[in-house]
Amino acid sequence: MPDCKLDAHGIHSGGQMNQNTKPVVTVLTAPGEQEPPGMDALRARAEVRFAWDEATLNNTLPGTNVMMVTDFRTEALAAAWPSADRLEWIHATSAGVDALMFPALIDGDVTVTNARGIFDRTIAEYVLCTILMFAKDFPGSMRLQARHEWKHRDTERAEGQQVLIVGAGSIGGQIARLCKAVGLKPHGIARKPRQDDDFVAVHGNDDLTEQLGLADYVVIAAPLTPQTEGLFNAKAFKSMRNSARLINIGRGPVVKTDDLIDALKSGEIAGAALDVFEEEPLPADHPLWDMENVIMTAHMSGDFIGWKRALTDQFLDNLDRWQKGQERFNLVDKKLGYASK
Known part of the structure; x- marks a missing residue:
């Protein structure tokens, strides 16, 4: 470390404290x-x-x-x-x-x-859990259990399904690793395309619309920035498959809630798992509470x-x-x- 003088508060110009001075x-x-x-x-x-x-x-x-x-x-x-x-x-x-x-x-x-x-690993566990809950229709089973109703159904296979992770950073990479481990096919969206062994492929932001149309699950793991605020709006939901599910563990304002509700009601997308919301706490009379194709938690996906x-x-x-x-x-x-x- 080069020589540097201490200021009056015992801080080197490089940020190092005098050993006798507490910051x-x-x-x-x-x-x-x-x-x-x-x-x-x-x-x-x-x-x-x-x-x-x-x-x-x-x-x-x-x-x-x-x-x-x-x-x-x-x-x-x-x-x-x-x-x-x-x-x-x-x-x-x-x-x-x-x-x-x-x-x-x-x-x-x-x-x-x-x-x-x-929080990377616990958020990734949450995402994998919600994917499997949708594939195996655990929300439906829990509703049937609450009614004491025995009803056999066939459910989906998770293996081979394509997962699009919007935000291929630290959290996104951990999500991709867990998805790969169970046979899912994770793709990422980042500022620029890149090679990353955790993903099948990482695409640039310009490829978002195309990739939305290919994904069975879309996971929002992006930070809230001026570029991502409101990114998931009516146009984005129209680009998704009717069978696709949205999972948001990023930031609530990345999603236009009213547009999401319209997409869920109209069948433009099949479901959503939401841990973050534009308004928190979510009001007790909010329509999302009563939608059977929605899984919700109280901003806790990473908390262990x-x-x-x-x-x-x-x-x-x-x-x-x-x-x-x-x-x-x-x-x-x-x-x-x-x-x-």
Whole structure:
């Protein structure tokens, strides 16, 4: 590491802390939320402050070097942003960072990392589960069970079905691996075509419409960006097979909900499994609740027992790297809105 001087806060120009100086870390949580597990381990490495709204951020941000964000209330952070006089790095405890971004952060020098990798496997398990539930008609069986009705039916084979994964990144790749393991044929959509052993093929964004017409299952694993917001609209659903099912584990606003409901009612597509929605929580009187060709969960596809501690441990690993002047992992391209490597 090249020689560099310490500033008044014990930070090298390369980001490495003086060994005798603890960095200041502000943890942004939701009001009333318990502190994340693992904070004792963080306190051993840093001076820890907590904030939950604009007022507390204005008190804690001066002198803060690093933020760990568990609550993505961008209006509070954006409003308090002028108080961030020493901030170098924000870590988001989620894979998606769309709710965190605002112009001053995007255009400034503060780096952003995310929780890429923590939820990949469990989200992939969720996707595979929903595919098999559709193929074996488990929703129908559960309705029959609730009515104490014995009714034999034939169901579909999953093997050989084509799965289109829109968003061929870290999560998409894990989905593809599990799909391949059971004989499904995963194709991906990414910014550009590429060779990837996890997929049968990865196609570019320009091939989306064509690929939608070939898929038996369409999985949304893309981040929310200006390019993906509303991507699945009436035109997209018309491009899909009548027998196809949509699975959304990405972000709710990627799908135009009203257009999806129309497509499900008209038979343009056969079903949907939804873990994320344009409006959360979903209102109790929303029509999606009562549609028999819809499987719904409450934004939980990646959450596993112990996930909160896993997020803290991941942040601590990256904090150690930062304090040693090493390259951090999961650096987000703020213009693109996701970690690209």
